[in-house]
Every structure is written in C-alpha cells, then in structure tokens.
Amino acid sequence: MDISQLFYDLFFNYTLRTVALGSAILGMVSGALGSFAVLRKQSLLGDAISHAALPGIVLAFLITRSREPIVLILGALIAGWVATLFMLSIIRTTRIKDDSALGLVLSVFFGFGLMLLTFTQKLPDATQAGLDKFLFGQAATLLQRDVITMGIIGAIALLLLYAFWKEFKLITFDAEFAGSLGFPVRFLDVLLTTLLVIAIVLGLQTVGVVLMSAMIVAPAAAARQWTNHLHKMVWLGGLFGAIAGVSGTLISGSAEKLPTGPVIVLCMSIIVFFSMLIAPNRGLIWNWFRTQRNRKLLRIQAVLADLHTLALQHPNEERGHPIATLRSMNAHPEFVSLILNQLKEQGLVQELSKNAWALTQAGLTEAENTFKKEA
Secondary structure, eight states: HHHHHHHHHHHOOHHHHHHHHHHHHHHHHHHHHHHHHHHHHHHHHHHHHHHHHHHHHHHHHHHHHHHHHHHHHHHHHHHHHHHHHHHHHHHHSOOOHHHHHHHHHHHHHHHHHHHHHHHHSSSSSSSSTTTGGGOOOOOOGOOOOHHHHHHHHHHHHEEEHTHHHHHHHHHHOOHHHHTTOOOOOOHHHHHHHHHHHHHHTTTTTTOOOOHHHHHHHHHHHHHHOOSHHHHHHHHHHHHHHHHHHHHHHHHHHHHTTHHHHHHHHHHHHHHHHHHHHOOOOHHHHHHHHHHHHHHHHHHHHHHHHHHHHHHHSSTTSSSOOOHHHHHSSSSSSGGGHHHHHHHHHTSEEEEEEEEEEEEOOOHHHHHHHHHHOOO
C-alpha cells in the first residue's frame, strides 16, 4: 500500500483510525504505569495479572451472557484485582518470595481461565464465539465506543497517578521511609497495583492476555535507557507506547491477515532494541565508545607514569629513556610507540635521540597533576 494512502486512511478510514487511537491510548497508559512496575522490580506482575484476567472475562460472560466489551473488561478488572490481592497476601503472610507468588497466581488463575473457556466453548449456543480472541487480542474488532471507554478509564488512571504522584514516587524508591513518615504504604501499594491492573485490562482486547505483559515492561524499559528522572521516564514510557501502538496499527493495516497485537509488540521491541543501542547514557554503542576512550586515556597515563618514574630515578640524565625500557614497563607494549607519537604531538614528550624519549616540562607538569588527582 502507498504510504501516503496509509496515512490518509489513518485519519479518514474509520477502522484504521479507531484501532490506531485505541492502541495509542493503550500504549500511553501502560507505558506510564509500567514505569513504576519496572522500577519496583515487579516486571512479572503484568504477566501474572494479564493471565489472571482470563477467568474474569469468561465468568463475566457466563453470568451476563453478554459479550459487550465493558462487561468483559469489568470482569477482567475484578479478576485481576483479586489475583493481585491474593498475591500480596501470599507474600505478606508466608515465606514465599515475590517471584514464586507471581508464578503461583499466574498458573492457577490462567489454568482456571482455560478450563472455563473450554467449558464455555462447548455450550450449545453461539454467543460465546470470540472469547478465545482475548488470548492473543483482536484489535480489528475495536469500535468507537470501545475506544471511548478505554479513553475514559485510562484518563481516570492517569489522573489518579498525577494526584498521588509524590506518594507513589516515595513508596517506589523507599517504602520503609514512607511508612516512617506516616504514609499508608499498604493502601498506596494496593492503589498503584490497581492502576496497573486497569492498564493491563485495557489492552486485553487489543494485544491479548499472552502479549500484554510486553506492553507493561517494554515501554518502561526503553524509557529507562534515556533518563534517570522518574517524571521523564513516565512521559517517555507513555510516548514510546503510543508510538508503538500507532506504528503497529499502520504496519498491520498495510498487509492482509497481519495481526495488529503482535505487530504492536514487535514495534515496541524495536524501540527497546534501538534504545539499548543508542541511548546517550546507557546505550551499548556509546558505552563502547566510552570504554575505548577510557582505555586510551589509561594507556596514555600509564606511559606518562613510566616516563615520570624514570625521570625521578635519573633526574640529571640528559639523554632520553629507551623505548625498549618503556615497553618492558608497560602492560600493553604494542601501543607504546603509538602513544609516544600522540604525546609528542601534544608537546608532552620529546624524542632526544633515536628511540629515546623524555618528558617535556609540560609533560612533567601534566604527570604530576595526574598523580595528585589520583592521590
């Protein structure tokens, strides 16, 4: 499909516009709230809650016999919240660790959900058709009223995040200190986890139970590469999530039978990959350049140190020191000749005779200043 036509459809095609808007809302909310899950080392919480939401979806259908998204989302929300409280209770009242409790809740609730789903599919009527789409998502089924519902619920979640920003920030980095100040840590913990449950439930129809955990972790992981400030991380997480949602929708709309949910996750994975490579502070490429620069600096300092040591041992010696001696003193003798030429260009060393080197006055001053800083 022509790119210009694709962008035209993004604004004027009802289906593509609806799916893109819903995916952007999902990415924005999950990216912002997922930042707290990543910083609190609860990345698997999204996986556990998304899988735990499945029995809530099926039970909501069995009770109401309705496949209205708001009904199913409410069921998923209740199931996810119950699973979260169950998990927190296990951690507080037993010796089971966080990761074990997450795995326990995930397997039990998801297994129960699959059992209910299998039972529901054997019902004699056809009203249960389409419930299995929540496993992997079906973004193409989003309607305008679904997007409006997602927008309202997502806005409420983000407003609560803004209202309790200082409290959430405090319990994220130092819950014990927050408790000593009199903050209701347990209530805040449950509230923040509930907002995370809301973000996960919003994405079940678009991305599905299986892939929703990626939309919680990936935008926050990408944002973490670019900043050390929480507010910037939350903004970037929401931005990256929205970009992945819209770009995944566009790519999916450009080809037939290309599922939107998995493509959104792939786009998010690409953003994470490039963030890990090129982010200024943590990117692998910049780290490699910094490592090479530091190695070069250390080699230069080592040669200066060796020349300074020889100068102190032979203060009145007018001839230079043989390069063979410098190589024997250095841990990387193959670089000594290159480093000496570089230092000569900087005016720090001089070649008094063939392959005999000594510090200049500037080089002696530089070496002494370096040793003073290290001391």
